[in-house]
Amino acid sequence: MIQIGEFNTLEILRDTEPGLFLGDADNNEVLLPNRYVPKHFEIGDDIEVFIYLDNEERMIATTDEPYIVKGEFAMLRCNAVSKIGAFLDFGLVKELFCPFKEQAFPMKKGGWYLVHCYLDEVTERLVASSKTNRFLDNKELTVDQFDQVDLIVSHPSDLGMNVIVNNKHIGLIYKDNIFQDISVGDRLKGIVKKVRPGNKLDISLGDIGxxxxxxxxxxxxxxxxxxxxxxxxxxxxxxxxxxxxxxxxxxxxxxxxxxxxxxxxxxxxxxxxxxxxxx
CATH class of the missing domain: 1.10.10.10 (Winged helix-like DNA-binding domain superfamily/Winged helix DNA-binding domain)
Structure with a gap:
């Protein structure tokens, strides 16, 4: 099945006037427009493409690499705000839509925002949300004390800086453990310093002890x-x-x-x- 919002490896089926038609093992097809067609190819070759819906809600393939894919977090720039929401630059011809209900606070043109990308099950469109915490869960941790983890700086608090841990959990770096300038959206390496009651994660930017x-x-x-x-x-x-x-x-x-x-x-x-x- 061709997955929207993800990279798919598909077979080149045929060359047509608008571009190449690509297919998967289940006989699903998608168009790769001429602007993305590689200079050298052969029918039957495999090609890796990103899949999304174009402005006419048609499934389309591209060889361009987006700044964010389904299920991930990234800092994106707001290109415009309309009556229905904000439109963010995510590296493709089409912009990524963030409805007002998914904005932690009102977005403004030119601003940069940490967002999560997900697939709207009704419209099958990729959508952004700056309410990032709702996509994180600490009920069942996949990390232990002293594990090295990937971090994305999320938002400040009175105690320090909240961080996204391994794209799954929320953690906190206390103020007295921050010895460098960090900003929302920064990607860092860290260590699980302590797991507190309620599966709260204390994170250190250095190693432990x-x-x-x-x-x-x-x-x-x-x-x-x-x-x-x-x-x-x-x-x-x-x-x-x-x-x-x-x-x-x-x-x-x-x-x-x-x-x-x-x-x-x-x-x-x-x-x-x-x-x-x-x-």
């Missing part, structure tokens, strides 16, 4: 190398200065330099850290 010493120690070594063997930070430095220069907490910084000192790679002096000359 002693698991993160090595990468942070490597970062300090790189800073020392770039700084000709000197880094003007100590264990008495202001936490903000450490955060600004290294994007890590003071606690993490102290653990990392402790590891390097024990390995006899650095000297700790009142004015900063010195890279030891290796014999």
């Amino acid at each position: 002693y698991r993160n010493i090595e990468p942070n120690a490597d970062k300090i070594m790189q800073e020392l190398t770039d700084g000709n063997g000197f880094l003007a930070l100590t264990d008495k430095s202001n936490p903000e200065a450490i955060k600004d220069q290294l994007q890590m907490s003071k606690k993490t910084f102290k653990k990392a330099i402790g590891t390097l000192y024990k390995q006899k790679l650095i000297d700790l002096k009142p004015d900063g850290i010195y890279l030891k000359t290796q014999d």
Whole structure:
């Protein structure tokens, strides 16, 4: 079956005036218009295409790659707002419709919004929603403590920043665990720091405990190398200065330099850290 809103690998059936007709194993067909037809092809070849409905509600194929597909989240720009909703640029000739009822707050032309793309079961059209939380579920978690996860920054809260975890769950990065500038829509790697009662997920942008010493120690070594063997930070430095220069907490910084000192790679002096000359 040809799936709307997804990439499909289909067979080239025949070459016609409007374009190539493609088909699946169930004898379903769809048109690939001439503007998307590759320069070199043969009847019987397989081709990967994205399927959606055109402005006349006909199923159509394209070799263009959209910014978002069914079931995913992405930041999209609003191109226009009409009496029925907003129209978002998702990389294709046709825009992605977001009805007013699916807007967390009113969209404006030129604005960028984090949305989820889904298939309207009645119209079979792809639709966007900025009410992203309703497409996330923490009832049955697919992650455990200390798992590395993919994150999309969702929206700020009084406690920190809410994030979408592995495209399935909602998590929270607390303010005191944020040591870099992050914005809504950013895609990051993180760690499940803790699973709280009610399957609430605490997320860290770094690794947990002693698991993160090595990468942070490597970062300090790189800073020392770039700084000709000197880094003007100590264990008495202001936490903000450490955060600004290294994007890590003071606690993490102290653990990392402790590891390097024990390995006899650095000297700790009142004015900063010195890279030891290796014999």
